[in-house]
Amino acid sequence: MTTNGRVPNFINGQWQNPAAQEFSDVINPATGESLAQAPLGGDEDVAAAVESAAAAFPEWRSTPPEERIQYLFRLKRLFEDHREELARLIATENGKTLAEARAELQRAIENIEVACGIPLMMQGYNLEDVARGIDEMMIRQPLGVVAAITPFNFPVMVPFWFIPYGIACGNTFIVKPSEKVPLAMRKVFELVEQLGLPPGVLNLVNGAKPAVDALLDHPAVRAISFVGSTPVAKYIYSRASANGKRVQCQGGAKNHVVILPDADMETTTQVVSDSAFGCAGQRCLAVSVAITVGEARNTFRDAIADSANSIVVGPGIEESSQMGPVITRDSKTRVEKLIDQGASEGASVLLDGRRTKIPNYERGNFVKPTVLDNVPPGGELSKTEIFGPVLSLIPAETIEEALNILSQSLYGNAASIFTTSGAAARKFRYEVGAGNVGINIGVAAPMAYFPFSGWKDSFFGVLHSQGRDAVEFYTEKKVVIERWPKYWSRKF
Numbered sequence: 218m219t220t221n222g223r224v225p226n227f228i229n230g231q232w233q234n235p236a237a238q239e240f241s242d243v244i245n246p247a248t249g250e251s252l253a254q255a256p257l258g259g260d261e262d263v264a265a266a267v268e269s270a271a272a273a274f275p276e277w278r279s280t281p282p283e284e285r286i287q288y289l290f291r292l293k294r295l296f297e298d299h300r301e302e303l304a305r306l307i308a309t310e311n312g313k314t315l316a317e318a319r320a321e322l323q324r325a326i327e328n329i330e331v332a333c334g335i336p337l338m339m340q341g342y343n344l345e346d347v348a349r350g351i352d353e354m355m356i357r358q359p360l361g362v363v364a365a366i367t368p369f370n371f372p373v374m375v376p377f378w379f380i381p382y383g384i385a386c387g388n389t390f391i392v393k394p395s396e397k398v399p400l401a402m403r404k405v406f407e408l409v410e411q412l413g414l415p416p417g418v419l420n421l422v423n424g425a426k427p428a429v430d431a432l433l434d435h436p437a438v439r440a441i442s443f444v445g446s447t448p449v450a451k452y453i454y455s456r457a458s459a460n461g462k463r464v465q466c467q468g469g470a471k472n473h474v475v476i477l478p479d480a481d482m483e484t485t486t487q488v489v490s491d492s493a494f495g496c497a498g499q500r501c502l503a504v505s506v507a508i509t510v511g512e513a514r515n516t517f518r519d520a521i522a523d524s525a526n527s528i529v530v531g532p533g534i535e536e537s538s539q540m541g542p543v544i545t546r547d548s549k550t551r552v553e554k555l556i557d558q559g560a561s562e563g564a565s566v567l568l569d570g571r572r573t574k575i576p577n578y579e580r581g582n583f584v585k586p587t588v589l590d591n592v593p594p595g596g597e598l599s600k601t602e603i604f605g606p607v608l609s610l611i612p613a614e615t616i617e618e619a620l621n622i623l624s625q626s627l628y629g630n631a632a633s634i635f636t637t638s639g640a641a642a643r644k645f646r647y648e649v650g651a652g653n654v655g656i657n658i659g660v661a662a663p664m665a666y667f668p669f670s671g672w673k674d675s676f677f678g679v680l681h682s683q684g685r686d687a688v689e690f691y692t693e694k695k696v697v698i699e700r701w702p703k704y705w706s707r708k709f
C-alpha cells in the first residue's frame with residue numbers, strides 16, 4: 218500500500234495506516250538519507266491489534282499443531298526465496314554488511330525450523346495409577362495473546378527468536394520492531410501475508426514507547442518478550458510483571474574474552490577481531506574487552522591492531538565492505554566520546570577510529586575499528602556498554618586475576634576463553650559468570666535449539682528465548698488427575 222513513506226501496520230490480516238500523529242525518519246546510516254517515516258505513537262494501534270489477536274485465539278488454539286506448523290514450513294521457503302531482497306533491506310536500514318545480513322537471516326530461518334518440531338516439543342507427560350485407578354497427566358496449553366518488543370541491531374533475527382515458537386504453540390502474536398529499522402519487518406509481513414494465516418494470528422504494530430506501554434498495560438496481553446538495552450529491559454520487566462504478565466527481558470552486554478599465552482594466536486586474533494568489529498560492534502555478543510594473560514599481552518596487542526586496521530569500512534550494501542556504520546549520528550557521537558573518555562582515563566589509543574570519513578559517504582555514521590590498550594579495569598570505559606567497534610585491552614598476570622576482573626562486570630551476556638589447555642578451559646567454564654560461554658569461540662551465539670542464556674544485568678526473567686525455553690515460556694502447564702469409578706470397578 219502507499220502510505221506517503223509512513224510505515225504501515227499489519228493488523229487482522231490487513232495493512233493499515235498507523236493512527237500515530239508523530240513520526241521519525243528512518244535513516245540510512247551509511248548515507249544519512251531518509252528511507253521512510255516510522256510512527257512514534259502506537260497505543261491506538263496496539264488496542265486494535267490486541268482485539269484482533271484475542272478474537273483469533275480460540276480458533277487458532279484449537280487448530281492442530283501439525284496444521285499450525287504447515288504455515289511455518291511455507292514461511293521458511295518464502296524466507297529462502299526472498300533472502301537476498303531481505304538482506305539488502307537489512308543492510309540498507311541497519312548498516313551491517315550483506316554477509317552479516319545473510320547470516321542474520323539464516324539464524325531466523327533456523328528458529329522457524331526448530332519451531333516446526335512443536336508437535337513433539339509441546340507434548341506433556343502422564344502416568345497411570347498414581348493411586349489405584351487414578352491417572353495423572355500434564356498438558357501444555359497456549360497462553361493467548363503474546364507480544365515481542367525488539368531492538369535495532371538484528372531487525373529480523375531477534376523477532377524470530379520468538380514469533381515461530383509463539384504461534385506454533387497456539388498463541389496469537391503482536392510484534393513491535395525498533396522504530397529505527399521497521400522496513401525489514403515490513404517486508405517479512407509481505408511474506409506473512411502470502412501464508413494465508415487466519416487474520417489476527419500474527420500482527421505487526423510499529424511505534425515507540427506509547428506502543429510498548431500499551432502492550433505492557435493491556436489486560437489481554439499474557440506475555441511479553443523483550444530484547445534491547447538494560448535500562449529499558451528493567452523498566453519493561455517491572456511494569457509488565459506488576460501487571461501480572463509473564464515476562465522475559467534480554468538486556469545489554471559488556472562481553473569479555475580471556476586470552477592465555479598458550480592460545481593459537483593467529484586464530485585467536487582473527488576470531489576476536491571478527492567478534493569485536495563485526496556488525497560494527499553492535500552485536501549483543503560482540504567482544505568488548507580482551508584480557509590478555511602474561512605473555513599473551515604483547516603478541517595479541519600487535520596482532521589485533523594489525524588485523525583491525527585491515528578491515529575495509531564502507532556502506533554495508535557494497536559487497537566489498539567488511540564493516541558498516543553505526544546506527545545513528547547519536548551513536549557515533551556517543552562511541553567517540555567513550556573513546557575520548559578511555560584516553561582520559563589513561564588508556565593508550567593503539568588504533569583510532571574517531572573522525573572517520575568514507576569518500577562519497579561523508580554523511581554516514583562511520584567509526585573505524587578502535588583498539589585501546591591498558592584500559593584501567595575499574596574505569597568507566599571498562600564498565601560501560603559501548604555498542605560500537607571499540608576493543609579495550611586489559612593485561613592480567615594470571616587466569617585468576619582475569620576471572621576476577623570479569624566478575625566485576627554488571628553484565629553476563631557472553632564470555633570466552635582462548636587457550637589450548639583443557640584444564641584452563643574447564644576452570645573458565647566452571648567459574649565464569651556469563652550465560653553464553655565460548656571456548657576458542659568469539660561470538661558464542663547459541664543455535665536455535667539451545668536457549669540464549671544471558672545472566673546478571675543482561676537478562677531479567679527465568680525462561681530464555683529459543684528452543685525448549687521458548688516452548689516453556691509460551692505455554693501454560695495444566696495437570697489433570699482423573700478417576701473413572703465405574704470403569705475402575707468393571708470386571709473384564
Ligand code: NAD
Nearest residue numbers: 367368369394395425426429445446449467468469470501
Ligand atoms: P533499546 O532498548 O533502545 O530499544 C529496544 C526496543 O525498546 C525498541 O523496540 C524501542 O522502541 C523500545 N524502547 C526504547 N526505549 C523505550 C522506553 N523508554 N520505553 C519503552 N520502550 C522503549 O535498544 P536498541 O538500541 O534498539 O538495541 C541495542 C541494545 O539491545 C543494546 O543494549 C544491546 O546489547 C541489546 N541487545 C541485547 C540482546 C540480548 O540478547 N541480550 C540482543 C540484541 C540487542
